[in-house]
Amino acid sequence: MDGYNGTLLCYGQTGAGKTFTMTGGESYHHRGIIPRAISQVFREVHDRPQYAYTIRISYLEIYNEQMVDLLIPGAQAVDMNVIEDKNGCTVKGLSQHVATSEEDALNLLFEGETNRSIGDHALNRTSSRSHCIFSIHVESKSRVDSSDDVIFSKLNLVDLAGSERLAKTNSTGRTLKEAMFINKSLTFLEQVIIALADKKRDHVPFRQSGNCNTLMIANIWGEAAHLEETISTLRFATRMMCVTNDPVVNVQYDPLYEPFTDSQKSELAKRLKAWLDGNDDEIEIVTLRQVKKS
Numbered sequence: 001m002d003g004y005n006g007t008l009l010c011y012g013q014t015g016a017g018k019t020f021t022m023t024g025g026e027s028y029h030h031r032g033i034i035p036r037a038i039s040q041v042f043r044e045v046h047d048r049p050q051y052a053y054t055i056r057i058s059y060l061e062i063y064n065e066q067m068v069d070l071l072i073p074g075a076q077a078v079d080m081n082v083i084e085d086k087n088g089c090t091v092k093g094l095s096q097h098v099a100t101s102e103e104d105a106l107n108l109l110f111e112g113e114t115n116r117s118i119g120d121h122a123l124n125r126t127s128s129r130s131h132c133i134f135s136i137h138v139e140s141k142s143r144v145d146s147s148d149d150v151i152f153s154k155l156n157l158v159d160l161a162g163s164e165r166l167a168k169t170n171s172t173g174r175t176l177k178e179a180m181f182i183n184k185s186l187t188f189l190e191q192v193i194i195a196l197a198d199k200k201r202d203h204v205p206f207r208q209s210g211n212c213n214t215l216m217i218a219n220i221w222g223e224a225a226h227l228e229e230t231i232s233t234l235r236f237a238t239r240m241m242c243v244t245n246d247p248v249v250n251v252q253y254d255p256l257y258e259p260f261t262d263s264q265k266s267e268l269a270k271r272l273k274a275w276l277d278g279n280d281d282e283i284e285i286v287t288l289r290q291v292k293k294s
């Protein structure tokens with residue numbers, strides 16, 4: 001709520017409880033981190049009337065190396081690119097939906113959930129076959145001070161697909177192909193974390209994401225049969241703990257609040273008068289907002 005980006009991700013072997021942690025079980029009592037985060041965000045919005053907040057939601061799935069917008073009905077892999085700007089990485093083309101209440105945001109979560117790719121294998125009947133990123137975009141502006149600063153931040157809630165030993169999941173055909181993509185992308189993630197954790201390395205094999213508070217939840221399946229996977233997850237978590245980050249607040253100047261020159265003011269006054277007289281219907285809400293400010 002204060003302008004820092006945050007990422008929370010669940011990592012671990014298939015069936016260890018990542019989706020259960022992130023989204024939750026069927027009852028309200030077992031709701032996961034995403035619905036809890038949504039509640040908390042709207043509670044904070046309510047408790048901070050001195051700020052005007054706009055909350056937007058996006059829900060991205062990465063399935064077999066293709067990006068899918070889960071909030072577009074009949075979601076297909078559409079044209080989206082990852083672009084990097086000073087606020088970090090953004091997916092261009094991914095839809096963002098304004099949520100004015102907790103209920104709106106939960107509906108978007110459920111809508112996205114129904115579009116997710118789920119498969120069935122020996123270790124999990126409802127295994128996520130993709131990586132999913134539910135993002136809460138927060139934009140805020142003070143209502144009380146005269147500053148024109150707008151603060152942006154983003155909370156990414158990430159449910160990674162599970163790492164899996166192909167022999168254990170008896171995967172064949174489509175499930176096998178998915179598993180190979182999942183394992184490949186998790187290997188890339190591991191390489192990035194190893195590089196970020198190693199202070200002596202100056203090359204990181206991906207974009208440096210930099211300004212994000214990051215928390216990883218390591219999900220394990222605590223049975224002897226899964227000891228090997230548990231050790232591998234804990235080893236990865238240990239590496240993750242060595243990564244340091246330097247989060248910053250994302251502030252931008254709102255160009256809509258640029259002060260007007262005298263000639264712009266008189267032009268606006270003329271157009272406003274015409275609009276009030278019913279002779280000019282081209283004035284938009286944005287213009288009225290500018291006028292109010294000036």
Ligand SMILES: Nc1ncnc2c1ncn2[C@@H]1O[C@H](COP(=O)(O)OP(=O)(O)OP(=O)(O)O)[C@@H](O)[C@H]1O
Binds near residue numbers: 128
């Ligand atoms: N703490 C828990 N309490 C009760 N049930 C749980 C718990 N954790 C996981 N489960 C159940 O175990 C099963 C597997 O969990 P889940 O689908 O969350 O695993 P996952 O790590 O997301 O697996 P995958 O990587 O294959 O998607 C689900 O039926 C889930 O409801």
